[in-house]
Amino acid sequence: MTLNDLANSQVLASVEGGVLRIVLNRPDKRNAVSAAMYDALARLLAYAKQSQDIVSVAILGAGPDFCAGTDLAELKAGRPSRPFEEREVGRFLRELVWFDKPLVAGVRGRAIGFGFTLLLHCDVLFVATDAQLSAPFARLGFVPEAGASRLLPARVGYRNAFQICARNSVLVGSEAERFGLATAALASSEVDAATLAEAVTLAAQPRNSLRAIKRLMMSPDETWAAIRREMHEFAELRASRVEA
Numbered sequence: 001m002t003l004n005d006l007a008n009s010q011v012l013a014s015v016e017g018g019v020l021r022i023v024l025n026r027p028d029k030r031n032a033v034s035a036a037m038y039d040a041l042a043r044l045l046a047y048a049k050q051s052q053d054i055v056s057v058a059i060l061g062a063g064p065d066f067c068a069g070t071d072l073a074e075l076k077a078g079r080p081s082r083p084f085e086e087r088e089v090g091r092f093l094r095e096l097v098w099f100d101k102p103l104v105a106g107v108r109g110r111a112i113g114f115g116f117t118l119l120l121h122c123d124v125l126f127v128a129t130d131a132q133l134s135a136p137f138a139r140l141g142f143v144p145e146a147g148a149s150r151l152l153p154a155r156v157g158y159r160n161a162f163q164i165c166a167r168n169s170v171l172v173g174s175e176a177e178r179f180g181l182a183t184a185a186l187a188s189s190e191v192d193a194a195t196l197a198e199a200v201t202l203a204a205q206p207r208n209s210l211r212a213i214k215r216l217m218m219s220p221d222e223t224w225a226a227i228r229r230e231m232h233e234f235a236e237l238r239a240s241r242v243e244a
Contacts, residue, residue, distance in 0.1 A: 006044050006047055007040055007044065010024070010034065010037050010040070011023070011040040015053060017200050018054060018200070019199040020044065020051075020054045020057045021060070022058065023061070024067055027063025029068065030065040030109075031061045032068040033070050033115075034071045038091070039088040041095075041096075048101060055203035056200075058199040060192055061108065061109070061115075063109075064109045066106075066110065067118065068110060068113070069115050093146055093227060094224070096146075097227070101211060102123045102124070102199070102202040104122060104125075104202065105125050105195065106194065106195030107131045107191065108127075108131060108191050108192075109128070110133075111133045112136065113137070117146040117148040119181070120146070120148055120152060121223075124198050124202070126194045126195050127173035127185050128173050128185070128187065128191050129187065130188065131172065131173035131176070131185075133170070133181070134164070137166075138167070142234060143233045145230055146230075147223040147224070149226050149230055150222060150223055150226035155181055173185040
């Protein structure tokens with residue numbers, strides 16, 4: 001199976017210099033993630049994890065924004081018929097949580113909802129100084145997702161994490177750097193190049209050491225447990241809406 005078999009028009013993929021470059025390519029929808037995109041992303045990470053030719057992964061967004069989160073039109077379409085872990089998003093999150101090679105992301109424009117929580121799984125993050133990061137879960141009547149209930153407080157402390165999720169706070173790139181969410185805040189024109197350059201630098205490091213460091217520091221079992229708790233709370237909230 002080749003990269004062309006795994007990617008699609010909404011998720012572009014290429015490999016060069018040991019780096020898998022993934023580009024969210026739905027700019028007309030601000031790169032909101034559809035089920036088909038989750039499926040492609042899950043397959044790409046599984047492929048990258050097994051490939052001897054891929055040492056690190058760089059994730060970027062096409063157009064002015066990084067990602068507007070999960071496609072809400074699909075999310076509101078109805079109750080899913082399959083268990084969470086069998087759905088496209090669940091399979092992607094499982095691959096993401098247990099992905100043990102370096103992930104580098106570059107953010108320009110907006111990163112909202114899942115576009116924000118995805119970044120918590122990345123080992124290096126470059127943001128534009130004027131980027132806007134937000135997790136408007138309370139406003140939407142949801143709870144943190146993708147392990148953010150564990151990962152975000154670990155990055156910025158409980159009170160800052162609560163403000164971001166409960167008060168719909170928007171962090172600009174310079175604030176994300178100050179909070180320790182971002183590795184560096186750069187001019188928007190520099191973000192993509194810095195992201196790819198860092199992925200190349202990491203690809204030159206000892207592979208087994210990088211993978212062991214990430215497994216130890218990210219504690220994937222704990223993050224997956226947080227995701228299961230989040231999904232339980234989400235289901236309870238959704239059920240209460242229907243009953244009301």
